[in-house]
Amino acid sequence: MEDQLKFSEVFIDKKSLGTELADRMIRQYPNYQVFTENVPPAVRPVHSEKTYEVLGANKLNEVARTNQITGLYSADKISQINETDQIDKLDEVSGITGTNRFNPPDEFIQRKSRLVVRPFQGQFFKRCPGASQKKALPCCNYYVLNLGSGCPFDCSYCYLQSYLGPSDTTIYSNLDSAIDELQEMADQFGHLPYRIGTGEIIDSLALDPLTLFSRNLISFFKKYPAWTLEFKTKSDRVVQFLDCEHSNNVVVSWSINPPSIVDSEEHGTASLSQRLKAAQKCVQAGFPVAFHIDPMIYTADWKENYSELVQMVTSIFSPSQVSVISLGALRFQPEQKWTMKKRFGAKSIVNQSEMWPSTSGKLRYDQDLRSQMFQFVIEQFKNQSPDWKIFLCMETPEVWLSTTGSFPSQNDQIKNLFRPLPESRPIAQTLETT
């Protein structure tokens, strides 16, 4: 986890200089570079055919993830890593002969480790992608506030792989503009129960110790208790805002999965127990928490895995401490499957899944299997207490019906989330990719 704050290169847009954020970055990363128009292009790392031959693409990517090094595949850098016997063999490598045609170095890892600070010129505040599929999916009125893009974590199933492609980890320096947008909305609809999350195209908290955006947002949302702010994360970074006063409307949420799935698929993230410990800290500080068991991933022993997960959650938290639990199953755009296979190998769990095209255009598990998986987890929670509030994220009405026996608008515990809300002005929708 600590590696997530280490970056191989840090670039600050000249227009961002002088902002509080840029000052903080300069203190943290004295070797930063200033750019004026475009971020300097990433120099593609190269590795020798011999390196590839010795380690194979998967091992190279694994080492890259572990060491957070770009240009990893150059022979001199590889030889600096003395991690395993296999890598020792790389001493034999003499010179670089070019990239391997079929397994080029992982550009995603390289780009993730470049941090860019720049102002954002577009609209910060958007509707959740699910809202654009209202005909196919029940919409829970979620809004997103993007304060950066690109995630330093490297989950095998991450939709950003197809949404953004290989991209620098970017933080926007003009938080004031984002707050202005929120204010404009709040002036008109501050009394309505809008739910706004910051974790759509960047993890809400992974970089928060650097940006401290959480503190600014909590302070803004304090004035609008009808609104809910959600920080969604796979990190355990919460201490930076725990002392902030709030109106009980800041939900800190975690995407969680059983430990075996976290280990094999959610590279670079906090472990499940670290996430749950962080959630405990939030509860102790009076923040509501939420959990997103999403994406649920099928394995031969999925029942044991998810039973263990539910057990871990329910042994620590009571339903009154958890505002909501959402469930979703593995899904991704068809074109993403080749990126996933290339990056994580055909033997990774997500790449062995049996996926089918769904009405929303994404690949998903068979509808009956999804329903079965959701039913199982809901039952596990409800066996502990009927008070757990659980809903399905980005699921079809058919699956809602076969899983819960009703539509979300008919469920007393969650129907408020699905009640349509007015919009003050045309609000951009993100691409239909999550």
Place this chain on the structure above:
Amino acid sequence: MKLIPESQCDKSLASSLKTFWPKQVPGVSINGLVLIGFEQELFFDHQSSTQDIELAAQEISELYQSLYPQPTFVELAILAKKRKPWFPFERICSDFHFNWTPTEQALSEILVSAPQTFQNWCFERKVFQGDLKPLLLLKDPQIFFSAFSDFSFSKSDGCQVIELSVDLILRDEKFLVHLKSLFEKPSDLLPALRKLKNPLSAKQDEIWDQKLSLIPNSSLQKIRWLRQGDQKGLEIRFFVSHPKDLSKHRQALQELETSLLDLKGTPWKIN
């Protein structure tokens, strides 16, 4: 343009692709490099009249576009591989709004060294780079090509064969031996590959086929277990020649409903 004999021409762009060119018309070449009509004895040869490189490239690109208004990926791949250094390939791609990235380059290299049967299939079925992308995942794509002696599928089936085969080879290279035996009966290939790629779903489908066999046959309706995307269900077909036939079908449908609801382990919810 002047007419030149075959002896003054370079036919290095020739391939096994069956590009149409009328027998009665001389072929076309640029600076002696034949572009089309490889079988001809005479060629209309274009030689640029300008020293301006940009302008010369534009002329060649326009000529190429007139000969190949919609080039297939395999044609571009051959051109990319065998062209002469002076040939403005990038300009042609750009004029076709075709983004020739390292991925296209890598795919073109695979395609040019693929068996002729495969190249011809790509040409005849207008297979484009997106359909061939799975091949990039193989360390040695030739191992895929080695599995078949003929490749004569429809475009959709062929693309699925590539995708499923590559997936299975990546999981286990030993699968290749199995793949070779599957190619011996092409009609069975795709169902077999689907079954191997999706064993859980295949097993489920088998169970359902068995369950359906327990339902009394109806002379009125044809029933089959069908997958549509991420959903499975029953397809029921019947034919009506008179409105009164509908009554008979309504009766038969009610009987079918009872039989289906009686089946144990159904995926639907019985309220």
